[in-house]
Amino acid sequence: MNQKWPTGSRNQEDLKNLAGNPDLISGIYNYCDRWCQRCPFTSRCMVFAMEEQQFDNPTAHDLNSEAFWQTISDSLQATLEMLQEMAEEQGIDLDLLDVEADMEExxxxxxxxxxxxxxxxxxxxxxxxxxxxxxxxxxxxxxxxxxxxxxxxxxxxxxxxxxxxxxxxxxxxxxxxxxxxxxxxxxxxxxxxxxxxxxxxxxxxxxxxxxxxxxxxxxxxxxxxxxxxxxxxxxxxxxxxxxxxxxxxxxxxxxxxxxxxxxxxxxxxxxxx
Ligand code: SF4
Known part of the structure; x- marks a missing residue:
């Protein structure tokens, strides 16, 4: 099963720190129903931990705040870095682009x-x-x-x-x-x-x-x-x-x-x- 990383983290370092936490269950969020309120595994889920971190900072959800756009920007950056690493690991060339064929498929x-x-x-x-x-x-x-x-x-x-x-x-x-x-x-x-x-x-x-x-x-x-x-x-x-x-x-x-x-x-x- 391929590891899929959650998006939405502030930076790649945060992701890696969380991923290194031995109490978390790797990939648990990939096959859950996202009903965190009723989930018995909140203390062992990286997505829940990341969302808690973001909710700690109310300005991170205000479209008019700098913090909101900084969060988006950081998340994008962290995800792109992660994608690059995963692509390299799996031998995928991200520069090889056949847009028409891919979209048609x-x-x-x-x-x-x-x-x-x-x-x-x-x-x-x-x-x-x-x-x-x-x-x-x-x-x-x-x-x-x-x-x-x-x-x-x-x-x-x-x-x-x-x-x-x-x-x-x-x-x-x-x-x-x-x-x-x-x-x-x-x-x-x-x-x-x-x-x-x-x-x-x-x-x-x-x-x-x-x-x-x-x-x-x-x-x-x-x-x-x-x-x-x-x-x-x-x-x-x-x-x-x-x-x-x-x-x-x-x-x-x-x-x-x-x-x-x-x-x-x-x-x-x-x-x-
Ligand atoms: S805490 Fe939420 S996101 Fe995490 S496994 Fe449970 S339901 Fe899924």
């Missing part, structure tokens, strides 16, 4: 990826989620009223707070992964097309790692829809349709990437919490 790969049945199904899913939430605004208001009433009535054994938390969590999960499923699948499919002639058998494939992240996002989303199904029986037909669509996508992805589930993500699949 990229266009072809993107077109092929976009038209893949899994990519189209994932995109359709993301749109369906928006449409569903738009169509059930009243249902959520009714549910809120119902839960508030149950809090006031306070029936022994009834726990409206637990139900509210469960709904809130399910919605957060669905919204978090709604577009990520498509993004990760697109990356997996696109990567698989590029890897085809180049990757050795038995070598972990980046495309499998991305597909695993997409599959994990689908698993979490399916579970979350199951929760909503439980709490909104009046919407069960629509939710069932969405669940069927997502489950078919999950199965199709497993067929397309039969080794994805076995891909070992740094940290997540190898460290006992």
């Amino acid at each position: 990229q266009r072809r790969l993107e077109e092929e990826t976009r038209n893949h049945a899994c990519a189209r199904a994932a995109e359709a899913y993301a749109e369906t989620v928006d449409a569903w939430f738009d169509s059930v605004k009243d249902l959520f208001v009714e549910k809120e009223d119902e839960l508030n009433l149950r809090v006031r009535v306070n029936i022994l054994g009834d726990d409206p707070h637990e139900e509210a938390a469960s709904i809130e969590d399910a919605v957060e999960v669905i919204r978090w992964y709604q577009h990520q499923i498509h993004v990760k699948l697109f990356r997996a499919l696109h990567g698989a097309l590029e890897e085809r002639p180049a990757i050795l058998e038995d070598f972990p494939k980046d495309s499998d790692g991305s597909a695993k992240v997409a599959l994990s996002a689908m698993d979490c989303s399916i579970a979350a829809w199951g929760e909503l199904y439980r709490h909104f029986p009046m919407a069960e037909d629509d939710i069932l349709d969405i669940l069927v669509h997502l489950d078919r996508l999950r199965r199709a992805t497993e067929q397309e990437f039969p080794d994805a589930r076995a891909f070992v993500r740094p940290g997540f699949d190898e460290v006992e919490l």
Whole structure:
């Protein structure tokens, strides 16, 4: 598996200092869902550490501040230096440029990826989620009223707070992964097309790692829809349709990437919490 470096650091020295920290798990950020708030590995992730560093300096996020543009400039410089080093290590000549051929090939790969049945199904899913939430605004208001009433009535054994938390969590999960499923699948499919002639058998494939992240996002989303199904029986037909669509996508992805589930993500699949 190739090491991919996160971008966004102030300079290459920062990157190297962080990379030398033995507590960090190398490359863990390459196959995560970027939900840092819920991640058990924040203390072992270089991306999280770098973002913390930047948030320590509020002016680094103000477009009008010199610090913001200095951060961009430093990040660009550090990334270019890193790219140069990696290219040299791998024998890639960055001066060798065939723009037209490269762009044409990229266009072809993107077109092929976009038209893949899994990519189209994932995109359709993301749109369906928006449409569903738009169509059930009243249902959520009714549910809120119902839960508030149950809090006031306070029936022994009834726990409206637990139900509210469960709904809130399910919605957060669905919204978090709604577009990520498509993004990760697109990356997996696109990567698989590029890897085809180049990757050795038995070598972990980046495309499998991305597909695993997409599959994990689908698993979490399916579970979350199951929760909503439980709490909104009046919407069960629509939710069932969405669940069927997502489950078919999950199965199709497993067929397309039969080794994805076995891909070992740094940290997540190898460290006992
Ligand atoms: S590994 Fe965890 S902390 Fe690091 S970027 Fe991913 S979600 Fe955030």
